[in-house]
Amino acid sequence: MLTAAKSLGAYAENTLTVELSLVVPIFNEEESVGPLIDRVQEAMSGYADRWELILVDDGSTDATLANARAAIGRPGLDLQIVALQRNFGQTAAMQAGITQARGRLIATLDGDLQNDPRDIPGMVAELERRELDLLVGWRKNRQDGLLLRKVPSWIANRLIGRITGVRLHDYGCSLKIYRGSIIKQVKLMGEMHRFIPAWVAGVVPSSRIGEMPVTHHARQHGVSKYGISRTFRVILDLLSVMFFMRFKARPGHFFGSLGLGLGALSSLILAYLFVEKFIIGNSIGTRPLFLIGIMLFLSAMQLITTGILAEMIARTYYRDESTVNYIIRDVYNGDHPNP
Structure with missing residues (x-):
């Protein structure tokens, strides 16, 4: 018992030393992961508090993991790579990264270079200024194809806002800033990453959820993993969200x-x-x-x-909150945390 108490105390002390955790799920992004790490480090170079970068490799079948590990030990970079045993999906990878995060604040972004890490310090300041628990990025000038991305996203955003009551322009933007204590109360399953603001609204008032315009770049490498069929999956997921929001506990x-x-x-x-x-x-x-x-x-x-x-079944679920929807194969840590 004493050993466990000491371990928990050491973990809590270590957690308090990290102000911001950046969580990035990656899957088959061998050409993007290196430039991504460079851009993150450059964007956060002027950040006054300690931060960490957590890359979650979601069972990539190319050189993504090897290219990411090449950055371990880089001076000024507190890098942690979480390698999942197989491809579990973006939601599971995001959950794994959030669980591993030590920061008081947690930022999430995509690994395809379309989100701009330079927006993160400004979003952190905006979240603190407005005293929010979640700040969502709004891609006002999306650099995606009209049919394959913009139209499905527009339809999904309208449906989600109407049914959940959380009015945002861009639910699908992965660039978000959370208070760690809040997002860790939300258990992500299935494809729930699209509906994170709705799930957070089940923990805090919707008035503590805001949005902010962010930069969006065109994809430079690889191919998009979404298409027009995503709209139909969103509709089915949305029905599940509506049910869970209203009848999750009953x-x-x-x-x-x-x-x-x-x-x-x-x-x-x-x-x-x-x-x-x-x-x-x-x-x-x-x-x-x-x-x-x-x-x-x-x-x-x-x-x-x-x-x-x-x-x-619901009562059994609430008794076993430790159940996870992913398996971690290995965790790689850097030897030179940033000051």
Whole structure:
């Protein structure tokens, strides 16, 4: 117990020494990762407090990891590389980096050089000035193709804002600044990185979420991993977000309400047919309404049972918050942390 207490104390002390963590998920960005590290180091050279760069290699199959490791030990760079065992997706990679981050503030950005690290110091200052918990980048002048990126993004932003109530111009921008204590309360699963502002709004008031115009560059290397099909996935994910935001802790209320509604309708139908059969004396065996009443009753029982099972699963989920959706193969640390 004493050893554990000392370890926790040492970890807490080490955490306090880092003001800002930069988390960058990367996947098959062998041509971009080197220039990315250079740009980050150049952009943060005038930052007064201690910062760290965390690259999360999401199971790259090219030379991305090797090129990133070449920067380990560079003077003035506190670099940590988290190598995942396979490709788990951007959300899982982002979660892995956030979990590893030691900073009081955490910044996330893409590894394809489209986000500009020079925006980060200004965003940090803006977050502190406005006393926000999350500051989202707004790519006012996007350097993407109209059909493949801008149109899907425009549709997704409108849908997300309307359903979640968090009004932002650009949900999809990966360049964001968080307070570490807040984002670590949010567990990212699936493709939830698109909806991080909505999830954060479940932890803090939406008034503590803001946005700021940022620079956006055209992709220089590789190919985009998104297309028009992304819009349809966003719609499906958005339905999940809506459900989780309203019924995450009480799924039984959602399924139970549907079940009770169908049960009430079934009861009315069966009561009417009871009168028809036993009071009036009409035959009901071949009437479609009889079959409908029975099917509605069975559906109601199924939904209520589903609600009970969902409640049990939700309670199990909340008891086991340590479950993660990624596996770390190795972590590489630099030998020369920046002062």
